[in-house]
Amino acid sequence: MxxxxxxxxxxxxxxxxxxxxxxxxxxxxxxxxxxxxxxxxxxxxxxxxxxxxxxxxxxxxxxxxxxxxxxxxxxxxxxxxxxxxxxxxxxxxxxxxxxxxxxxxxxxxxxxxxxxxxxxxxxxxxxxxxxxxxxxxxxxxxxxxxxxxxxxxxxxxxxxxxxxxxxxxxxxxxxxxxxxxxxxxxxxxxxxxxxxxxxxxxxxxxxxxxxxxxxxxxxxxxxxxxxxxxxxxxxxxxxxxxxxxxxxxxxxxxxxxxxxxxxxxxxxxKTLELRMERHCSNAMAVARFLEQQPEVGRVHYPGLAAHPDYQLAQQQMKMPGAMMSFELKGGLEAGKKFIDSLRLCVRAVSLGTCDTLVSHPASMTHYGVAKAEREAAGITDGLIRLSAGIENVEDIISDLEQALYQAKGER
The missing domain is CATH 3.40.640.10 (Type I PLP-dependent aspartate aminotransferase-like (Major domain))
Incomplete structure (x- = not known):
């Protein structure tokens, strides 16, 4: 061929x-x-x-x-x-x-x-x-x-x-x-x-x-x-x-x-094209949901018009991807409570798997980076990173919603 x-x-x-x-x-x-x-x-x-x-x-x-x-x-x-x-x-x-x-x-x-x-x-x-x-x-x-x-x-x-x-x-x-x-x-x-x-x-x-x-x-x-x-x-x-x-x-x-x-x-x-289509559509729905939640201070996702690189992402990417991060107003303790309360989404580092993975960079992937350097790069203690999976998006959002509710007390 x-x-x-x-x-x-x-x-x-x-x-x-x-x-x-x-x-x-x-x-x-x-x-x-x-x-x-x-x-x-x-x-x-x-x-x-x-x-x-x-x-x-x-x-x-x-x-x-x-x-x-x-x-x-x-x-x-x-x-x-x-x-x-x-x-x-x-x-x-x-x-x-x-x-x-x-x-x-x-x-x-x-x-x-x-x-x-x-x-x-x-x-x-x-x-x-x-x-x-x-x-x-x-x-x-x-x-x-x-x-x-x-x-x-x-x-x-x-x-x-x-x-x-x-x-x-x-x-x-x-x-x-x-x-x-x-x-x-x-x-x-x-x-x-x-x-x-x-x-x-x-x-x-x-x-x-x-x-x-x-x-x-x-x-x-x-x-x-x-x-x-x-x-x-x-x-x-x-x-x-x-x-x-x-x-x-x-x-x-x-x-x-x-x-x-x-x-x-x-x-x-072999299934990359199919998976990425579902990953990206789920991510967009999740980002829009998080953007409306009072517990969330900011959502970092290039597919949102409020993102500073929205226009650039539109120019050089076919879709804005399946990765996002968001900042919880309650900081470190709210972030820990949120992650501990997840029922469907998976607490794990890495990304790109069929299931939705959620991690806390300050204590996981960027633990070895000095706090001052992390914060200078925008990686705050309350930052949560999410890799949107290919589950039914309604189930992902439902799980995030109940975890946000559980984390309310940490604000």
Missing amino acids: DDQQHGFGSACIHGGHSADPRYAHLTPIYATSTYLFDTAQQGMDRFTGKEEGYIYARFGHPNATEAEQKIALLETLGLSGPDGQPLQAAALLHGSGMAALNTLFLAHLKAGDKILTHHSLYGGTDEVFRKILPGLGIEVLFADPEAPQSAAALLEQDPAIRLIYLETPTNPTLRCVDLQTWIGLGRQYGRLTAVDNTFATPYLQQPFRYGADFVFHSTTKYLNGHGTATGGILIGRDRDHMAQVVTKTYRLLGGGGSPFDAWLLSLGI
């Missing part, structure tokens, strides 16, 4: 799949740590890259290949390269999102280099920026995502900035970063750009459309969709660079994922 000629849902199902020589409908799970060579010459040819083929599961395996090709297709579907031909990217599947991030950083940065990014990032990413990279001599600069002119000034003044790293919508305050403007700055000043597209998925947003060099996902979330396996993926638009420089780093860091987890990921992606 010519993958680029099909719709998104068809690509979710058929993309990346190769016919099995034993006629299995789905790609079998390749539960083997190593692969055989017919001859010593074949082994040499595979190690040198002269011949394509598998060597060792840490380097790659058929289940990873299918997931990589499927996700790379979804991120480039309908896009054209500089030559006018369909854009084709290359991807590397990892055992976790953090493994994929570290491959990105260590493949492109050395002591003395700098990253330019913005506030309100995923807590794990923020900790790597503040606690790991500085020890390697890599400095991270933070700019206001609403003031690209300040980023332009930094890029103009500091040639040591090697990478611009963006996350949109941001976690957990759901601010949107203008991809066209920020990636445009990267091209203007000759810097690499990478975008965390986990919240949006390629169904809602394609950063390669704006010229990004790399796109990152925690595949644990919406791509898998069922909370069955961790994973991460790094996709690059320069396929030769990915095959040489990035693949070498990936293999040596040992961040590859298991065949079973990759198989679960490919299986989950």
Whole structure:
């Protein structure tokens, strides 16, 4: 099949799949740590890259290949390269999102280099920026995502900035970063750009459309969709660079994922389009409900007209997504009481599963971020993050309503 000629849902199902020589409908799970060579010459040819083929599961395996090709297709579907031909990217599947991030950083940065990014990032990413990279001599600069002119000034003044790293919508305050403007700055000043597209998925947003060099996902979330396996993926638009420089780093860091987890990921992606439609419609209804509740001080959801990035979300996203956060007026204690009172919605970190997940960033995902830094990024003690599931939306709202009622006494 010519993958680029099909719709998104068809690509979710058929993309990346190769016919099995034993006629299995789905790609079998390749539960083997190593692969055989017919001859010593074949082994040499595979190690040198002269011949394509598998060597060792840490380097790659058929289940990873299918997931990589499927996700790379979804991120480039309908896009054209500089030559006018369909854009084709290359991807590397990892055992976790953090493994994929570290491959990105260590493949492109050395002591003395700098990253330019913005506030309100995923807590794990923020900790790597503040606690790991500085020890390697890599400095991270933070700019206001609403003031690209300040980023332009930094890029103009500091040639040591090697990478611009963006996350949109941001976690957990759901601010949107203008991809066209920020990636445009990267091209203007000759810097690499990478975008965390986990919240949006390629169904809602394609950063390669704006010229990004790399796109990152925690595949644990919406791509898998069922909370069955961790994973991460790094996709690059320069396929030769990915095959040489990035693949070498990936293999040596040992961040590859298991065949079973990759198989679960490919299986989950088959329903991505259907799930995202339901996730997003539920999220809109929930956000509108929360916006009317007296116990809620503010709802952070790009689909609401009151959101500061509403117009931007309309421009660069197909729908505003399924993630939101909201602030309870009662602060920390009200937040704890609210979460403890949930009956249908699930108390858990992570996101993107079929069920509605609710978490408290101040005590969970962003616990390792200093309070002053959290609050500067808009992550208050009473902030609740919600990943809208695909249950009947009436049931989600009913559960939230009774939990808000229980939390009233904490105001």
